[in-house]
Amino acid sequence: MTLTESPVAESEAAADADGAAAPASPAETLGAPRGLAQPFMTNDAAQVGRLFVVTSLLLGLGAAVIGALLSLGRTDAVAPDDLFGGLNSYFRMWTLYRVSFVLLVVMPLLLGLALAVVPAQVGAGNVAFPRAALASFWSWLIGAVIMIASVLAGGGWGALDGVTGNESDAMALTLLGTGMVIVALLLGAIVVATTVISLRQTGMSLLDVPPFSWSMLVTAVVWLFSLPVAIANIVVIYADLRGRQAVAFGRPESPDIWLQLDWLVEQPAVYAMAVPVLGIVFSAVGKAVDARSSRPEAILIVVGLFGLLAMGGWSQDYFTAPQDLRDGLVYVAFGLAAVVPVVATAGGVGELVMRGSKTRDRLLSTPMLGAGAALKLLGAAALVGALRVIEPLDLLETSATWSVFHGVVAAGLIAGVAALATWSQLLLGPIQQRLAVGAIVLLGAGGGLLVLADLISGFIADDPDLMALALDGNAALNGVVLIGSLLVAAGLAAALLGAVSALRQRATAVSEPA
């Protein structure tokens, strides 16, 4: 920031193509907490959003490293048992990797973006409940620490090879951490949704809300309908696990606990973290080419439809015979229909590009590249998801499940980077283009390899079961998965580096004497 620019001017400059004027950032006004007190006492949701973004990228890097180690375990180079010190440890890391990317990386990353961007887009000075937003961040972080520490201490979501002693206590702690993280995310979602519903500028109807804010409203509703089901699962498991011999749902020596929660990382629930991707894509492309859609209501319908198809609490198959649910018409219809909104989004993006300014600079801008890559990966994930539910292909319980997961996660991460570049002034500050483009390319390439390798592996798997998804597969494909995992880790490192350097620039600019 130059000497002539005030934080208010910066926010106003960030008023995006969606037309909303960004208000002054309350934390940067006189009397707001500064220094070390700021992260604990701030009333500024944008500040909370930055905390979410940076912390989730940091946790994402950790999760990606675990992913790379797990991929190494799939190759012939190292036996999985040796890599982590036993089958149970491998299973703990295998589950931690999946849960982390959903609850500790992509969801909080997008929530953080929303806390910073949504108030400006709807013309609110701040979010509806700023202290609840701060409580959401700290309870999420504490829950994440409890979850990770308990997994490392021998907890996790069940075991495959029996238990010896006090693992069930650590598992109870893992459940507590998981529940806390989910409640924190729900609190953040309520804050965002209430801001969109109640604090819109006078005269702005819900149909006028910019695509990203609309997508976050849809996301919040989807989370509010889906994530509480996981809390109910946790309540039942916890009640069984604590204090005495578990009788049914919380047997620590089996993978039962994981099997009651794995629906969170499988389709359709996994799409719940991809709904904002559509909003980011529309907003980023619109801003990049300086164009508005001729049919904004169609964008709202497309995003809403994808949200509807991402409702996933009903899809857990632990309590019924898997074939009863997953061969059922609803599950198949959801799987096939998820492709429609993604294709419609591609059409909408095409229309924006046709209507907008098509200079080389705009078409090759970072938001444009990010939006394109995120949409392609989400499209690939939705396509694999559609193939997965076609019964004759026999892909349901194969690594195709993780192909969908990896596609959605990579799309979410890339959309996050694109959003950091699109709303740089509202978020962290100008992010270095080389790092942003590097992150997008690496995440795109890594995510693409993971989607492709897991899909092919799904086609050639002989007798898939829970651990076969992790340990079995073709040697060459496992090598590809390892390369993909390393690329994703490198992409996250580049994104984190870009975020931290942007934050440092912002801090330097703010501390410059006027």
Next chain:
Amino acid sequence: MRTTELPAAEAIRPRTVVVGALLATGAAFMVFAALVSVYVQQRQQAAALGEEWFPSGAVELGPAGMMMMTLALSIVTVQWAVQAARAEDRPHGFIALGVTLMFGAAVINQFWFVYQDTAFAIDGGRAELLFYAVTGSFIAMLMVAMAMLTVTTIRSLLGPFGRDLAHAVQASALFWHMCVLCYFLVWYVVFITK
């Protein structure tokens, strides 16, 4: 003065607390609905296998019906509190909130009796475990609702009813109504259809 020079009208902020409470209430209801779904599914599975769910006569309908009646009455009293808060009528507000809290305490007391009466062991089997998971979750939610009402009562003691407090009472009432709905599910699923 030209129209364009007039200051912008103050934005109308429609009941933010109530909207937030509505969303939170929806999420809490989803938790409970999922718990009841698991309960029903497991009971159906047991029935399909010809297994007994609860021992005959172990779960009495009388106390459960009494709780349903108590909570039905509390719907009236909590709405009485909302109306009093809207009308800034402190005496009626206090009485209504106090009576509602008393009804809540009575239901918890009645549940304690039910637990003593049934004498289920939580590790007795799936039925007993789910019985405690469902009813325990309901009691936890009822306690949250009572805490919300207690806070609004204390706040109303500290000053006059105003727009903010009226919204807080309305938000608490929303959560309370959801609790009553949840108990209706418990009453029907756990106690009536057994």
